[in-house]
Amino acid sequence: MSLSAVASAAAASTSLSSVNPRRSSPASRVPAPLRRSLPWRPLSSSSSSRSLLRPVSAMASPRTAAGEAASRKNLIIFDAEEDLAASLAKRTAELSARFAAERGTFTVVLSGGSLVKALRKLTEPPYLEAVDWSKWHVFWVDERVVPKDHADSNYKLASDEFLSKVPIPAGQVYAINNALSAEGAAEDYETRLRQLVKDGVIGMSPVTGFPKFDLMLMGMGPDGHVASLFPGHPVVHENQKWVTFVKDSPKPPPERITFTLPVINSSACIALVVTGAGKAGAVHKALSEEQNTSDLLPVEMVSLQDGELTWFTDKSAVSMLSSL
Ligand SMILES: O=C(O)[C@H](O)[C@@H](O)[C@H](O)[C@H](O)COP(=O)(O)O
Incomplete structure (x- = not known):
């Protein structure tokens, strides 16, 4: 792995590295400037920590000089999960403000x-008050086909740990219809996404022709595996549908x-x-x-067409990377 830039970050012993993706476009190999403070006043003024990330303005719509779509990858390594959660909350709140201003909605x-x-700090000050939760529209990148009150339900997990603690309008939380079969629930979810694209809630990627969500938290x-795309499973190669199903998840x-x-690859940010x-x-x-490019893991196939992928990791997760 080659590092295009490294800067010390806010939390003690934390570092931020901008990583060159192996299969990146030339534009994404140009190191972006790294700064340690954000001009985004509502949060920076009420938060004691400095930003780990580039200013919002520098991250918006990365483009090459020719105006082509570009993508960027970042790797952030934290000493403590507490610092990771703080950074994730800050980044999510920044994106919420940016997309709410640009598009009038924030699709998460x-x-x-x-x-x-790891999202828990969004449910606390300053984010609880500073974020405009009325702009949020919440979806699931994957969901288990079980009742919503089942211990395995991703909806229940998010509801218990996050959604019940922030004032997102209930009609803007899009759970799957678990009364249907897996196939039916996938079709139903895609139909609802298509309607939300027509309604202007979800954007469309002009680059890929697929829906473009503002932020995927995965x-x-x-x-x-990412979402419910498991290594070696045929659904990894689905390239027509927006939503699909598995009945044999490992x-x-x-x-x-x-x-x-x-x-996933049409997202603005992951x-x-x-x-x-x-x-x-x-x-x-x-x-x-x-x-080995002939045997890619699903996570290796996550490659944004026109957006930014940021890995939020800890030292244990990157312990086998020799070049850090
Ligand atoms: O429905 C699921 O099973 C999850 O969405 C799944 O994709 C999860 O995100 C990863 O398995 C990582 O889970 P952990 O972070 O708990 O390891």
Whole structure:
């Protein structure tokens, strides 16, 4: 892995690195300037920490000189999960303000797993008051086909840990219809997404022709899966549908619906939260130079067409990366 830039960050011993994606366009190999303070007053003035990320203005709509679509990848490594959660909240709040101002809505996509707990600081001051929650529209990148009050439900997890603690209008939280079969729930979810595109709530990517969500907040499994796209499963290669289903997930429960890779890759921003030694092997495969392109993990197939992918990691997760 080659690092295009490294800067010390706010939290003690924390570093921010801008990573060159292996299959990147020339534009994304140009190191972007790194700064440590943000001009975004509502949050920076009420927060004691400095920003770990580039100013919002520098991150908006990255483009080449010729105006072509471009993508960017960042890697942030935290000493403590507490710092990761603080940075994730700050970044999410910045994007909320930016997209609410630009588009009038903020479309946020959640996964299940440990990501949800990492969002907890958004439910506390200053974010609880500063974020315009009325602009949020919440979706799931994947969901288990179980009742909404089932312990396996990603909706229940998000509801218990996050959504019940912030004032997002209930009609703007788009749970799947779990009364349907997995196939039916996937079709139904795609139909609702298409209507929300027509209504102007969700944008469309002019680059890919797929819906363009403002922010996807996702985890990654130890096997390199993202959403419910598991290594070796045929749905990884679905390139027409927006939402599809699996009935044989290797991670229980078996029946799930999931966004497809073209939708994930059309996002404006993705925050990929990956922590713990159990993820080190997949992180190494995804971010090191030594790669086998014939056997890509789903996480390695996440490659934004016109947007920014930021890995929020800890030292354990990157422990197998030799070049850090
Ligand atoms: O429905 C699911 O199973 C999740 O959405 C899944 O994709 C999760 O995000 C990853 O497995 C990472 O989970 P952890 O962060 O808990 O390891």
